[in-house]
Amino acid sequence: MKLLVPPLVLLSAGLAAGTLAAADLNVVEEIVAKCNGDIVTRGDLDRSRRELIETLRANGISGAELEQQLAEREKNLLRDRIDQLVLAQKGKDLNINVDSEVSKQLAAIQSDSKIADPEKFQAYLKEQSGMSYEDFKQEMKNRFLTQRVIREEVSEKMSVRHEDMEKYYNEHKTEFVRQEQIFLQEILISTEGKDDAGVAAAEKKAKDLVARARKGDRFAELARDNSDAVSAKGMGSLPPYKKDVLSKNLEDLVWNQPKGYITDPIKTSNGFLILRVEDHQKAGQAELSEVENQITEKLLAPRLDAAVREYLTKLRKDAFLEIKADYIDTGAASGKDTAWVDPAQLKPETVKKEEVEAKIHHKKLFWAIPVPGTQTLGTSSSAQ
Numbered sequence: 001m002k003l004l005v006p007p008l009v010l011l012s013a014g015l016a017a018g019t020l021a022a023a024d025l026n027v028v029e030e031i032v033a034k035c036n037g038d039i040v041t042r043g044d045l046d047r048s049r050r051e052l053i054e055t056l057r058a059n060g061i062s063g064a065e066l067e068q069q070l071a072e073r074e075k076n077l078l079r080d081r082i083d084q085l086v087l088a089q090k091g092k093d094l095n096i097n098v099d100s101e102v103s104k105q106l107a108a109i110q111s112d113s114k115i116a117d118p119e120k121f122q123a124y125l126k127e128q129s130g131m132s133y134e135d136f137k138q139e140m141k142n143r144f145l146t147q148r149v150i151r152e153e154v155s156e157k158m159s160v161r162h163e164d165m166e167k168y169y170n171e172h173k174t175e176f177v178r179q180e181q182i183f184l185q186e187i188l189i190s191t192e193g194k195d196d197a198g199v200a201a202a203e204k205k206a207k208d209l210v211a212r213a214r215k216g217d218r219f220a221e222l223a224r225d226n227s228d229a230v231s232a233k234g235m236g237s238l239p240p241y242k243k244d245v246l247s248k249n250l251e252d253l254v255w256n257q258p259k260g261y262i263t264d265p266i267k268t269s270n271g272f273l274i275l276r277v278e279d280h281q282k283a284g285q286a287e288l289s290e291v292e293n294q295i296t297e298k299l300l301a302p303r304l305d306a307a308v309r310e311y312l313t314k315l316r317k318d319a320f321l322e323i324k325a326d327y328i329d330t331g332a333a334s335g336k337d338t339a340w341v342d343p344a345q346l347k348p349e350t351v352k353k354e355e356v357e358a359k360i361h362h363k364k365l366f367w368a369i370p371v372p373g374t375q376t377l378g379t380s381s382s383a384q
Contacts, residue, residue, distance in 0.1 A: 033078065033329070034322045035085045040078065047130065048077045078323070079331040084146055086315040090153070091145030098144035104224070105140060108233035154311050160299045168295050169288045176291050180243055180283040182255060185219055185236040190228035190271040206265035206272035213262050219276045228271065237278070250275070 033040040052073060056066050091098075115121040122133035129136050169176070189206045191199045209226060213219045223229075223236025231238060244251070253263055257277050265272040288295075309331070316333040323329055324340045332338065 032324050032327045033082065034320070035082055036089055036320050038085050038089070040081050040085070044081060045077050048081065049074055052077070075328070076330050078327055079329050082316070082321070082329055083312050083331060084142060086312065086319055087146035087149045088142040089319075090315060091149045094149065094152070096145060096148050096152070098141055098148060101144045102137060102141050105144075106137065111232070150308055150311075154307050155300070155304060158300055158303065158307060160296050164299060165292060165295045166288060168299060169291065173285065176286040176294075178281055178283060178286050181240040181281050182246075182277065183240050183279040183281070184238045184254065185223060185276040185278050186229055186231055186238055187219075187223045187227040187236055187274040188229035188268075188271050189226070189265075189274075192270050203265060203267075203272055206274060210262060210264060210274055213274075213276065219262070236276075240281070255280075 030042040031039045032042055032045065049070075053066070053070060056069055061069060109125075110116075110121050113121065113124055115124055125131070125133055125136050131139065187206070187209055189202045189209070191202045194202060205226070209222055213222055220235035220237075223232055226232075227236055229236075241251075243255075246254075250266070253266070254261065254275055254277055257280075259277055259279055261277040263273075263275045265274055267273075312331060313333045316331070317336055321329075321336065321338045322340045323338045329338065
């Protein structure tokens with residue numbers, strides 16, 4: 001499966017095709033917009049369009065419906081690209097550091113690809129995404145930056161009054177009637193393909209991890225860094241389980257245990273499994289205090305899109321932004337001049353020789369005029 005990522009802003013160039021010699025001119029991609037120190041190219045928009053089509057098809061959309069949705073959404077491709085740029089630039093201005101998030105995500109992708117060799121992994125990324133490793137990494141960094149900026153500058157500054165939460169809760173109580181279910185985290189130390197010594201080493205590692213978790217190390221981070229299960233990239237979290245869904249031996253081990261309980265290593269057919277009880281949701285009506293976060297998200301959702309759009313408009317007003325005449329930013333800020341200025345059409349200001357001489361003469365005359373309060377008394381006979 002292709003790695004679908006938003007297009008990275010870059011100026012791509014290549015040698016002309018055919019039988020042209022190496023000395024032929026480079027073909028430079030068309031720039032369609034300039035945003036502060038970054039640019040949007042025609043190739044960026046083309047890649048975004050291809051990725052949109054792939055996403056729609058992956059969601060089972062095809063035929064006339066695909067064409068309809070494509071027509072509706074592709075008009076916003078330039079808007080979305082500029083949104084990403086101004087948010088990423090704001091993230092840098094705020095000194096937001098997302099290097100750890102980028103490293104974790106790249107490690108997760110490398111783990112899923114099962115390619116340990118760095119050079120082969122970089123080649124794999126280029127094949128899947130169409131970008132160089134550095135470009136792919138920078139684009140990932142930009143996406144994390146945009147997410148952090150929206151959270152810190154918009155969503156975290158929004159609030160919901162307690163009385164509004166209480167009103168929603170009372171009007172939608174049936175939404176918060178819950179079945180009993182348990183939430184678990186896991187760490188799996190695989191023994192697949194290992195000899196007796198390898199199995200023994202895996203068991204020792206599992207026991208060491210249990211000891212560390214019980215002493216206070218964060219289970220989620222231990223899972224992320226050590227687990228061989230697919231859930232490692234999700235910090236070991238598993239979907240909630242209702243009664244009688246887990247295998248009986250596992251359910252008996254965790255069902256009646258308190259929140260935070262960690263099992264000893266459990267020998268399975270493919271390794272040693274460690275489970276932690278993250279939460280145990282009881283059956284019945286949930287209290288308001290238990291669902292406040294859920295209600296807050298529901299009430300903020302209709303307001304969040306408008307708030308983000310307002311924030312993006314402000315960033316646009318403060319940005320240096322030029323867009324070519326044939327392209328439209330559907331998120332344009334009202335009153336903001338984004339007309340494209342072609343550097344080739346800019347003419348240097350010329351001044352005639354006579355004008356220069358006149359200015360010099362004017363300056364000389366200016367310094368010849370006495371300024372009140374600056375005269376000094378002479379030593380002439382009239383002073384005597």
